Amino acid sequence: MPISGPSSYLQTIDEFLTHWLSADTTLGAGNEVVLPGPFARAALETLRTTLSDKRTALQGKFTAQELARFELDTLKTVVLLRLNQFNEKVRALHPGSKWERSLPLVPGIGEGQGHFVDPLDRANSLWTLMNADAGISDVVLLDAYTQTLFATHLTALKAGYTAYNNAGAIVSITIEERNDIQDKVYAILKSYRQNLPTYFAKGHALLDTLPRLTPEAGSTPDAVHAVGTWNVPTLQGKITWDESTNANLVRYEIRFCSGPDYSGDNESVLGSLFPEDPREFLTDAGLTNPGNVASFKVYVITSTGNEKGSNAVSVTRPAA
Numbered sequence: 001m002p003i004s005g006p007s008s009y010l011q012t013i014d015e016f017l018t019h020w021l022s023a024d025t026t027l028g029a030g031n032e033v034v035l036p037g038p039f040a041r042a043a044l045e046t047l048r049t050t051l052s053d054k055r056t057a058l059q060g061k062f063t064a065q066e067l068a069r070f071e072l073d074t075l076k077t078v079v080l081l082r083l084n085q086f087n088e089k090v091r092a093l094h095p096g097s098k099w100e101r102s103l104p105l106v107p108g109i110g111e112g113q114g115h116f117v118d119p120l121d122r123a124n125s126l127w128t129l130m131n132a133d134a135g136i137s138d139v140v141l142l143d144a145y146t147q148t149l150f151a152t153h154l155t156a157l158k159a160g161y162t163a164y165n166n167a168g169a170i171v172s173i174t175i176e177e178r179n180d181i182q183d184k185v186y187a188i189l190k191s192y193r194q195n196l197p198t199y200f201a202k203g204h205a206l207l208d209t210l211p212r213l214t215p216e217a218g219s220t221p222d223a224v225h226a227v228g229t230w231n232v233p234t235l236q237g238k239i240t241w242d243e244s245t246n247a248n249l250v251r252y253e254i255r256f257c258s259g260p261d262y263s264g265d266n267e268s269v270l271g272s273l274f275p276e277d278p279r280e281f282l283t284d285a286g287l288t289n290p291g292n293v294a295s296f297k298v299y300v301i302t303s304t305g306n307e308k309g310s311n312a313v314s315v316t317r318p319a320a
Helices: 006-027 041-093 113-132 147-198
Strands: 226-231 236-241 249-258 268-273 280-283 293-302 307-309 313-316
Touching (some): 006 041, 226 293, 236 313, 268 280
Antiparallel strands (some): 236 280, 293 313
16 A cells, blocks of 8 residues: 555555565575665564554544543633623623623634633623622622632633643644654665665566555545434444445545544544445544544545545534
8 A cells, every 4th residue: 555644654564564574585584685774674663663652642642632622612611601691791780881891702612712811811800890899799690600710710711721732732743753753664665665676686576566655646536425423322423425436446444533623644544444335434433522523534545556535524422
């Protein structure tokens, strides 16, 4: 399988390792393929283990980031509700007053950190000033919700942003560490293809079966259309897609990313299905806790080593 992105590296390495073992066996002990570096087959085996471990670690970092995002979104929902209630209360009790005129606009839940937090800080300050005014009663919202509770939730929100940002930074660093390993792997695979012809005569079977590093040109298949839903009976995400008509289709491959945003740099392979299999896939990847969101794509994989991903679909596990 040619390299098409991070998710394809391990499978490509395995193909090269199998081929390299055949070459070493054919050449005999003491005459094995050694690349400039020097790099023997064991070096690639070590890098494969290192890359596999790093990919596993990266999934853990993605999970931590998704948990931080979920906790942050929960806090954002709480404070937005209370900000709306505060504005409504002030408008009802003090219409036309300086208090009403000082009310902040309510941000959208998708606003960036600065645009989201600033109105909340302003509301907290206004609420504090109102409570300190001897001429009016303390503002208390539904369920005896006070300014002190709002300030506590606001502090937790800011801590949630810090945790989420830190988790994102750790993910970014881990991705770069993975990419560094992949770069080393790619250099060895490329060197293997360049150097093997110096070990065997032209036309040898091992030269004719050299694994490819890149797909053949001009053979990219059309994408299929995918649909993602939450499947209540199995408590899993359900991914379905339409049929590919590509004559070279060998399998469909289902990949995912934690969270609502799909990235080819961060995707992981969940499984694959043959063309004749039912076109549906059930999984709880990234969806083990209520409120989790995961994104999926279905790839058409052809015998020429080409692939094409479907539209990205997100599945949310309902809150308990």
